[in-house]
Amino acid sequence: MKRGILLPLLLLLWGCPPQGERSVTLVFEDVAAEAGIRFAHRNGATGDFNYPELMSGGVSFADIDGDGFLDVYTVQGGELPDDRSSSGDANRLFRNNGVGGFEDVTERSGTGDTRYGTGVVAADYDNDGDIDLYVTNLGRNTLFSNDGDGRFADATEHAGVGDVGYSTAATFVDYDQDGFLDLYVANYIDWAPPIERPCFAPNGLRDYCSPGVYDRPARDTLYRNEGDGTFRNVTIEAGIQDRRGAGLGVIATDLTGDGLDDIFVANDQMPNTLWVGHPDRSFSEQALSRGCALNESGRSEASMGIAIGDVDGDDDWDLFLTHLDGETNTYYRNDAGFFQDVTDQYVLGGISREFTGFGTGFADFDCDGILDLVIANGSVRLGDSMLAGDYGEPNQLFRGTDVRRYDDVSHVLGSPELREVSRGAALGDYDNDGDIDILIGNNEGPVRLYRNDSCRDAHWLGVRLVDGGPGTHGIGAIVTLTTDARRMRRLIQPAYSYGASHDPRAHFGLGDDPGPYEVEIAWPGGRVTTHVIESVDRYIHLSPTSGTPL
Numbered sequence: 188m189k190r191g192i193l194l195p196l197l198l199l200l201w202g203c204p205p206q207g208e209r210s211v212t213l214v215f216e217d218v219a220a221e222a223g224i225r226f227a228h229r230n231g232a233t234g235d236f237n238y239p240e241l242m243s244g245g246v247s248f249a250d251i252d253g254d255g256f257l258d259v260y261t262v263q264g265g266e267l268p269d270d271r272s273s274s275g276d277a278n279r280l281f282r283n284n285g286v287g288g289f290e291d292v293t294e295r296s297g298t299g300d301t302r303y304g305t306g307v308v309a310a311d312y313d314n315d316g317d318i319d320l321y322v323t324n325l326g327r328n329t330l331f332s333n334d335g336d337g338r339f340a341d342a343t344e345h346a347g348v349g350d351v352g353y354s355t356a357a358t359f360v361d362y363d364q365d366g367f368l369d370l371y372v373a374n375y376i377d378w379a380p381p382i383e384r385p386c387f388a389p390n391g392l393r394d395y396c397s398p399g400v401y402d403r404p405a406r407d408t409l410y411r412n413e414g415d416g417t418f419r420n421v422t423i424e425a426g427i428q429d430r431r432g433a434g435l436g437v438i439a440t441d442l443t444g445d446g447l448d449d450i451f452v453a454n455d456q457m458p459n460t461l462w463v464g465h466p467d468r469s470f471s472e473q474a475l476s477r478g479c480a481l482n483e484s485g486r487s488e489a490s491m492g493i494a495i496g497d498v499d500g501d502d503d504w505d506l507f508l509t510h511l512d513g514e515t516n517t518y519y520r521n522d523a524g525f526f527q528d529v530t531d532q533y534v535l536g537g538i539s540r541e542f543t544g545f546g547t548g549f550a551d552f553d554c555d556g557i558l559d560l561v562i563a564n565g566s567v568r569l570g571d572s573m574l575a576g577d578y579g580e581p582n583q584l585f586r587g588t589d590v591r592r593y594d595d596v597s598h599v600l601g602s603p604e605l606r607e608v609s610r611g612a613a614l615g616d617y618d619n620d621g622d623i624d625i626l627i628g629n630n631e632g633p634v635r636l637y638r639n640d641s642c643r644d645a646h647w648l649g650v651r652l653v654d655g656g657p658g659t660h661g662i663g664a665i666v667t668l669t670t671d672a673r674r675m676r677r678l679i680q681p682a683y684s685y686g687a688s689h690d691p692r693a694h695f696g697l698g699d700d701p702g703p704y705e706v707e708i709a710w711p712g713g714r715v716t717t718h719v720i721e722s723v724d725r726y727i728h729l730s731p732t733s734g735t736p737l
Contacts, residue, residue, distance in 0.1 A: 216637065230243055243630055253335075266303070277301050308323075310681065317333035358371050366659065373437040388573070447465065454490055495549065503521040512543045532591070547612060582607075609628070623690070648724070
């Protein structure tokens with residue numbers, strides 16, 4: 188049995204499970220420090236209440252060295268305006284040693300970016316088989332190209348992707364279907380120290396302003412991959428330039444069901460943006476007409492993080508957005524490319540009103556075949572009774588049920604007294620034991636690695652897609668597993684949540700059923716392959732040219 192020395196959290200969810208469903212024990216334990224992930228975020232706050240100070244804290248799971256185990260990358264804040272070279276603060280890369288521990292390899296890998304960071308996304312942009320890193324910053328973003336020998340080179344200038352605004356989130360997507368990953372960068376506001384002004388909380392204390400005070404939303408950027416290690420800014424020709432928004436979260440996939448990639452951006456206190464892709468590789472904005480620009484009351488919300496999943500099993504992608512305290516988080520159910528706010532039907536509304544959510548994601552944490560939901564919370568403003576600097580909040584975990592509602596089981600992530608300013612949340616199975624772990628980046632605080640030991644008595648299957656040659660490592664593919672009880676779909680897209688990058692493998696909880704199963708892969712470009720999986724409780728590799736697991 189695994190044992191930890193930090194915050195053991197072994198809690199049994201009592202109650203009568205639905206007919207035919209196993210009783211579930213959710214087991215999470217914060218093992219970051221003992222595993223060797225020693226990282227403390229610093230936001231550089233000096234009392235001037237510069238707005239970017241509370242927004243930093245991205246994290247990533249990614250197999251940087253190709254050994255089959257997820258490594259960890261953490262994004263640092265530091266000193267404003269955007270240069271930490273004199274302070275010694277830097278982003279950190281931790282290599283997974285394969286036996287539950289991590290080694291800090293930042294210096295020898297060359298990934299210690301010293302700019303004021305927000306988030307990170309991991310993918311193979313140059314099709315050399317190695318996972319690269321793109322870091323979003325206040326100021327110039329950084330592209331780290333993986334050389335494959337444990338070293339990274341700063342390829343930002345050569346690649347032409349050094350967006351110099353205030354970037355928060357980014358995603359790689361092959362929107363033109365040429366086999367090379369393109370890059371969409373979500374920018375927030377046109378911020379600089381001179382635009383700051385004094386703002387105050389309801390209790391009269393000095394506080395951070397809201398983004399609406401600045402009235403300077405930024406334009407996002409779309410870069411097309413030229414296939415030679417460089418990108419070209421195609422924002423204008425693709426039709427992206429005609430809309431500004433204070434973007435904080437982004438997800439790219441086919442949301443409308445026409446076989447073309449779309450791009451959804453969560454905008455802070457502004458209508459969300461849905462860029463719908465067209466055959467000529469242009470985009471048009473359709474969030475309002477498709478029902479995902481506003482909530483059911485017709486109001487903009489402080490959209491931060493995005494979770495995506497086929498929650499209701501109808502073969503399209505539903506969206507969940509986190510918001511500011513006083514609002515409710517929003518679950519948009521997708522019905523053939525049109526969205527409806529059904530938050531209250533899933534009992535996800537009132538339970539979120541006290542909190543400010545950032546990172547989020549759907550995953551089957553207990554391997555029962557039903558998607559669960561995690562939310563990383565942390566305030567950005569003081570309430571009536573809050574003390575100066577008191578922005579911490581507890582994080583939340585919701586267990587999905589067969590009756591299409593979510594039960595609050597947040598206590599498995601720590602006591603209510605554990606209140607931190609959480610930002611990024613990355614999901615992935617870092618120890619390859621079959622259940623999804625949670626990596627949380629805290630603003631002005633430590634990273635938390637919640638090891639999940641909830642699937643010891645359940646079956647599961649993990650699927651890693653292998654191109655079998657040059658390509659996108661399966662980003663954009665849809666993996667569907669069919670059982671007698673349900674049909675489960677997973678999207679291969681590591682970039683979503685808030686400032687985070689996730690395990691790119693598809694994970695399926697199978698409960699008591701050992702199979703066999705049929706797995707269908709809808710590959711980018713339209714090819715579909717079908718595979719019969721005879722044995723489970725393992726990770727398999729599938730390629731578009733292989734009829735059997737590798």
